[in-house]
Amino acid sequence: MPRTMFDKIWDAHVVRDEPGEIPMLYIDRHLTHEATSPQAFAGLTERGLPVHRPETVVAVIDHNVPTTPGRRLIDVIDQQSVVCIETMEDNARDFGVRLLGMNDDDQGIVHVIGPELGLSLPGMTVVCGDSHTSTHGALGIFAMGIGTSEVEHVLATQCLLQQKPRTMNIRIDGALAPGVSAKDIALAMIRRLGTDAGTHHVIEFTGSAVHALSIEGRMTLCNMAIEAGARAGMVAPDEVTVEYVRGRRYAPSGELFEQAAERWRQLAADPGARYDAEHPLDVDDLVPQVTWGTNPGMVADITGTVPDPAAESDPVLRAEREKALEYMGLEPGRRIDEIPVDTVFIGSCTNSRLEDLRLAAEFVAGRKVAPGVRAIVVPGSMAVRRAAEAEGMADVFRAAGFEWREPGCSMCIAMNGDRLSAGERCASTSNRNFEGRQGKGGRTHLVSPATAAATAVAGRFADVRDL
Numbered sequence: 001m002p003r004t005m006f007d008k009i010w011d012a013h014v015v016r017d018e019p020g021e022i023p024m025l026y027i028d029r030h031l032t033h034e035a036t037s038p039q040a041f042a043g044l045t046e047r048g049l050p051v052h053r054p055e056t057v058v059a060v061i062d063h064n065v066p067t068t069p070g071r072r073l074i075d076v077i078d079q080q081s082v083v084c085i086e087t088m089e090d091n092a093r094d095f096g097v098r099l100l101g102m103n104d105d106d107q108g109i110v111h112v113i114g115p116e117l118g119l120s121l122p123g124m125t126v127v128c129g130d131s132h133t134s135t136h137g138a139l140g141i142f143a144m145g146i147g148t149s150e151v152e153h154v155l156a157t158q159c160l161l162q163q164k165p166r167t168m169n170i171r172i173d174g175a176l177a178p179g180v181s182a183k184d185i186a187l188a189m190i191r192r193l194g195t196d197a198g199t200h201h202v203i204e205f206t207g208s209a210v211h212a213l214s215i216e217g218r219m220t221l222c223n224m225a226i227e228a229g230a231r232a233g234m235v236a237p238d239e240v241t242v243e244y245v246r247g248r249r250y251a252p253s254g255e256l257f258e259q260a261a262e263r264w265r266q267l268a269a270d271p272g273a274r275y276d277a278e279h280p281l282d283v284d285d286l287v288p289q290v291t292w293g294t295n296p297g298m299v300a301d302i303t304g305t306v307p308d309p310a311a312e313s314d315p316v317l318r319a320e321r322e323k324a325l326e327y328m329g330l331e332p333g334r335r336i337d338e339i340p341v342d343t344v345f346i347g348s349c350t351n352s353r354l355e356d357l358r359l360a361a362e363f364v365a366g367r368k369v370a371p372g373v374r375a376i377v378v379p380g381s382m383a384v385r386r387a388a389e390a391e392g393m394a395d396v397f398r399a400a401g402f403e404w405r406e407p408g409c410s411m412c413i414a415m416n417g418d419r420l421s422a423g424e425r426c427a428s429t430s431n432r433n434f435e436g437r438q439g440k441g442g443r444t445h446l447v448s449p450a451t452a453a454a455t456a457v458a459g460r461f462a463d464v465r466d467l
């Protein structure tokens with residue numbers, strides 16, 4: 001029977017699948033961070049258990065780290081964050097797990113460093129106690145977020161009990177206009193399908209527009225599969241994938257790499273493979289997208305207006321939209337490109353890779369951040385920061401008036417002190433615009449890196465195609 005890519009990876013990792021039992025899956029790579037692992041390690045200590053295969057586990061400190069240049073432990077904003085960081089350091093040492101600490105040369109957001117270092121490779125199962133683990137799926141990986149009790153289980157056994165998810169094919173065709181990128185596809189997809197369309201499903205992104213994306217763009221798309229409610233997102237490996245992985249630090253090399261690449265090329269779905277659900281999406285006419293509300297499905301065209309809740313016939317949806325507009329401080333009918341912003345945040349595991357920064361820098365070069373706007377760039381990893389500095393990009397951002405920071409999750413989740421104050425409006429390249437996500441009372445609008453850059457310069461949401 002023809003199989004989907006998900007089926008192939010699943011079949012290759014099922015350890016036990018008996019009727020009436022939850023299937024047991026082997027996990028190849030386990031990434032951990034300071035925010036969701038302390039209790040898991042504490043559980044092992046309590047039961048006197050070691051980590052079963054420490055060489056498959058990598059720990060990184062990303063959520064609670066300050067991003068101020070030259071950061072030290074003393075810069076960490078609160079005692080709770082200090083405890084998280086120190087606990088991760090202690091656990092890594094005590095359990096023999098490799099640690100990428102706050103100022104390690106390889107530090108970065110867990111979902112940026114996994115692919116970057118070749119820790120996450122095509123065909124693998126990858127887990128992390130973090131919902132956006134789906135990002136790694138861009139390489140043709142079944143990568144998913146797990147809860148802290150599951151983190152403990154995987155540490156102890158290298159296996160995960162997992163109900164087999166359903167499969168969904170989102171086929172994206174067409175060619176992107178200049179200035180429109182993977183983030184706009186992701187937002188348009190959630191706008192169209194809704195924030196729960198993917199529930200219980202693993203999404204395989206197929207189609208010409210997907211394979212025309214770089215790996216970075218595919219990561220943006222897979223990252224946001226979670227915001228469409230999916231368990232995971234993935235893209236079949238092609239030659240772009242093979243070339244991306246070649247030469248990565250922990251990827252195989254030489255003849256072993258060629259053998260592995262041959263297997264990765266077989267991962268794509270067989271012709272005629274059946275999915276439980278299918279959705280087509282065309283991006284030929286896609287324009288830059290901006291969220292106006294408090295979930296990632298509340299999206300408008302940059303050329304559009306804030307929608308009127310009164311036009312919504314479903315009373316529940318209408319109330320939800322009214323509440324969102326009130327929180328966001330917006331009136332129906334307002335032109336999106338007339339909404340002024342206070343802050344621009346370029347960062348997060350959605351959009352902080354080198355390509356994202358390049359997409360933004362292009363619109364910043366030779367221009368200035370609008371007066372009164374706070375603009376921040378937080379590279380996704382130390383490697384991204386070094387490369388951007390070597391390319392002169394950091395200077396471009398600084399000359400325009402952006403702050404250039406150290407890597408971490410930063411204002412995506414505001415756990416480290418980088419945050420919005422109440423009422424502050426932000427154009428953000430991250431993935432969640434929930435109430436209070438970037439600070440209590442803060443107002444988040446999700447956009448692409450190019451739109452964020454253009455917006456910083458204009459001081460209001462701006463269409464890059466006009467620049």
Ligand SMILES: CC(C)[C@H](C(=O)O)[C@@H](O)C(=O)O
Nearest residue numbers: 035036129130131132145413
């Ligand atoms: C802190 C962590 C549990 C959380 C997640 O799982 O996604 C965070 O990374 C987020 O983006 O909200």
Ligand code: SF4
Nearest residue numbers: 132348349409412413
């Ligand atoms: S950058 Fe944001 S979305 Fe990504 S792992 Fe960190 S907090 Fe979660």
